[in-house]
Amino acid sequence: MREKDFISIIKNTLNSDYIGDDCAYLKDLGIVVTQDNLVEDVHFCLKYMSAFQLGVKSVAVNISDVCASGAEPAYLTIALSLPSYIDENFIKKFYKGAKSVCQNGVEIVGGDITGADKVFVSVCAIGSSKGRKISSRKNAKIGYKVVVSGVHGSSAMGLKLLTSGKKAPESFIKAHLEPTPQVEFCSQVSKNINSDYAMMDTSDGLMDALSTIANDSGVLLKVDYDKIPREKGVDKNLVLFGGEDYGIVAVVPKSFDCGGVVVGEVVEGLGVDLNIDGKTVHYSKQDVESSIFNHFEGVNNEI
Amino acid sequence: MREKDFISIIKNTLNSDYIGDDCAYLKDLGIVVTQDNLVEDVHFCLKYMSAFQLGVKSVAVNISDVCASGAEPAYLTIALSLPSYIDENFIKKFYKGAKSVCQNGVEIVGGDITGADKVFVSVCAIGSSKGRKISSRKNAKIGYKVVVSGVHGSSAMGLKLLTSGKKAPESFIKAHLEPTPQVEFCSQVSKNINSDYAMMDTSDGLMDALSTIANDSGVLLKVDYDKIPREKGVDKNLVLFGGEDYGIVAVVPKSFDCGGVVVGEVVEGLGVDLNIDGKTVHYSKQDVESSIFNHFEGVNNEI
Structure with a gap:
């Protein structure tokens, strides 16, 4: 991914601790x-x-x-x-x-x-940050749970419909054109949590968020595809790799009650293990990046 | 000016106290x-x-x-x-x-x-803003002095040279391509001043800054053209209306010592009275806006 290469160059040129989240x-x-x-x-x-x-x-x-x-x-x-x-x-x-x-x-x-x-x-x-605990992609720890807020794949489905000239179903179109940030869920987490935790939005896709947190934290995220919140009729490629849903992935201690949907847990290892169709598929950082690259173009990359 | 009209629409739509400086x-x-x-x-x-x-x-x-x-x-x-x-x-x-x-x-x-x-x-x-007093365009008061830091017209002169294929004199070219913000001057003012004061950079030209402060404060600024710091060979239109010098206009109490060059004072009235070539020329807000419009295009307008 061209933009991700540029981000490495920028990080090296600036030599800054801030560039990351x-x-x-x-x-x-x-x-x-x-x-x-x-x-x-x-x-x-x-x-x-x-x-x-x-x-x-x-x-x-x-x-x-x-x-x-x-x-x-x-x-x-x-x-x-x-x-x-x-x-x-x-x-x-x-x-x-x-x-x-x-x-x-x-x-x-x-x-x-x-x-x-x-x-x-x-x-x-x-x-x-007053009265809140700030997250970091590097904070997922073994034994934590993986929680998701928002549905996934609907925005990419909406874009697919729009680019082929359709304007319905409305829920997909609206998910793409007027996304709703997960303000309440995030606020509940950051106002009440005491431990370090990881949290990211799924602007570049659910798998991108899972993989980024896993690799930046040096852990393995085991995730059940069946538990991922999604609308009917959305292809699994869009659920996993479609961007711009602005859902949230939070990786928090198992004992912390924050709402959302628990989709997996953190274990020793590196990357993402996805339980899907009765099999476990492993995704390394490279697997996810090349899947996003193969499925989508023009992905927006935050520095 | 089209962009200034848009800014009014934005102010009205947002109904915000923040839009201004x-x-x-x-x-x-x-x-x-x-x-x-x-x-x-x-x-x-x-x-x-x-x-x-x-x-x-x-x-x-x-x-x-x-x-x-x-x-x-x-x-x-x-x-x-x-x-x-x-x-x-x-x-x-x-x-x-x-x-x-x-x-x-x-x-x-x-x-x-x-x-x-x-x-x-x-x-x-x-x-x-820690340890500093923040300026506002509305804070010029009768009896204050008008102080300028930086030279004026050099950047516009540089642009004129560049667009006609020239790359010298270097001071003009550099003024346009690599401007130097007036960090030290501004810091001296805001760290040491106790009274309310007005301060603006001259990104849209010296007359734009003088006129904006005068009109937003409801006062008349009397300014001597001969005192304005400028390099030799720069046309008076460029000194007054050329943008992108990133000099500073500060309007502060007469007793406040902040360095820079005193070019005028604040009196009762509205707008700018410029003493130039032995005459006093009055510039209303409209005069300045139409002069900028007549001299330059593509002016950048901060909301």
């Missing part, structure tokens, strides 16, 4: 920060996505990252670069969509607006 | 935050700007905004969207440039990397 945890300021770009015809297509929906999605993907860090979403800045054909109506609807996702006092506080050839959205989200 | 001051978190987009062929051209210089400029413009708020620059995230022809070498040089501007412990802590048709850079900068 989706959010950077800035302990001295008591905040986390994350930033995502959404580019027309790479991440979205205005043929099937309205200005309101683009506003929703741009904010939702960043709030999802803040929630997965364990922090409380607090503030956003939005920088828009827009072609000359974009009118006032587009801007109004975009910001109405963006604002509609700002629950519980989250505020859009600034940004930038410039010209461009295509629509380009960059959102930066800041969360407060 | 270049940085949003988030008092509860003790931070300021700002974000700027730089788009290929709108804000820069790779024909005359190297990857290293793009890294320098992307970070410098955001550090300049943080400094002008009075906060101490602390952390940055950088989201890059890149065409497929961009190679590892470009990324390395970009981040080396970006890192070279990160003085005094400023760190790049994350961001995003995606595909795009053109090079698109979005930088978010966070500053700490």
